Amino acid sequence: MRKYCLLIVMLLYTVFSKAQTRFRNPASPNGISQKKNYNRKEYLPYSIGFRTGLTQFFGELGDQDMRSMAGLSVGRSFNKNLALHLEYSSGKAGGEKTDFFNSYFINEYNTLELTAKWNVTEQFNRLEPGNVNLNVFAGLGLIFFSANAFDIDSNELLRFTNSKLSARNPLFLRWGPPKGPAGIKKTREGMIPVGTSLDYRLLEHWKLGIEYRFYFVRTDKMDATSGRRLINPEESDSYSDTPNDKFSYLAILLTYRFGAKK
Secondary structure, eight states: HHHHHHHHHHHHHHHHHHHHHHHHHOOOOOOSSBOOOOOOOOSOOEEEEEEEEEEEEEEETOEEEEOOEEEEEEEEEEESSSEEEEEEEEEEEHHHOOOOEEEEEEEEEEEEEEEEEEEHHHHHHHBBBTTTTEEEEEEEEEEEEEEEETTTTTOEEESSOOOTTBOOOTOOOOOOOOOOSSSOOSEHHHHHHHHOOOOOSSSSSEEEEEEEEEEEESOOTTTTTOOSSOOOOOOSSSSOEEEEEEEEEEEEEEEEEEEOOO
C-alpha cells in the first residue's frame, strides 16, 4: 500500500509540474514579464476546502490497515505567504499485530484543528510561482476517539478505551488522575498536526491538491493498547510510560477560494 501511495504522489507531482510549465502566465499583474507582483496581498483571501483520503497508524498495533477519512476546512489568507485554517475531520484508523497481542483495532475519531500554512513556493521563488504551489503547515488540535481491540482469530473484544468508568484525563498532561464525571463515550486528547500539501490552480476560484498530514497525539491509547500489556487502557486509568501514538493520512484536497478583489 505504501508503494501505491508513493506512486500516486509521484504521478500527481509530474502532472502538476507539467501543468505549471504549460499554463504559467507570461506576465505578472505588475506588467513585467514573470516578475513578482509588488502587491503581496492575496486577491482571494478566504477559502473552503474538502479533503478525503486514507489513514496510517504508528503504535503497538502498527501493522497497517489503512482506513478512510474526510474533512472540511475554512481559511483566511493574510498575504500570499501565510494563512490560518480552522479544520474538522472525521475518520477511522486501524492496525494489527500478531506477535504477543494477536489482535487488531479500529479507532473512530473526530478532530478539531487550528493550523498555520506557509506557501514555500511563493516565499522562495523570485518570479511569480504560477499555478503549482508547495505548502507546509503546523498547528494545535484536539482529537476525540473511541478505540476497540479484537482478537484476530475470533473477533472477540479484548480491550477498549471507553466504558462506564471512563472519565477525562488532564489535557496535554503526561500524568494525572482522571477528572469529571464518568461514562464518557469518547476520549479527548491534545495533538500537534504537521504536514505538507501540493496545490494546483484549476480555475480562478478552484484549487486541486494532494496533502500529507502527520499527527503527534498526546496519548498511547489510540490502538486500545498501552505498552506491552493486555489490560484495558481506558480513560479511567492514568497514562502509561510508553511512547505516545502517532498517525497520518494522505488525502486529495479540493479548495474553493473567494473574497472581494481590491
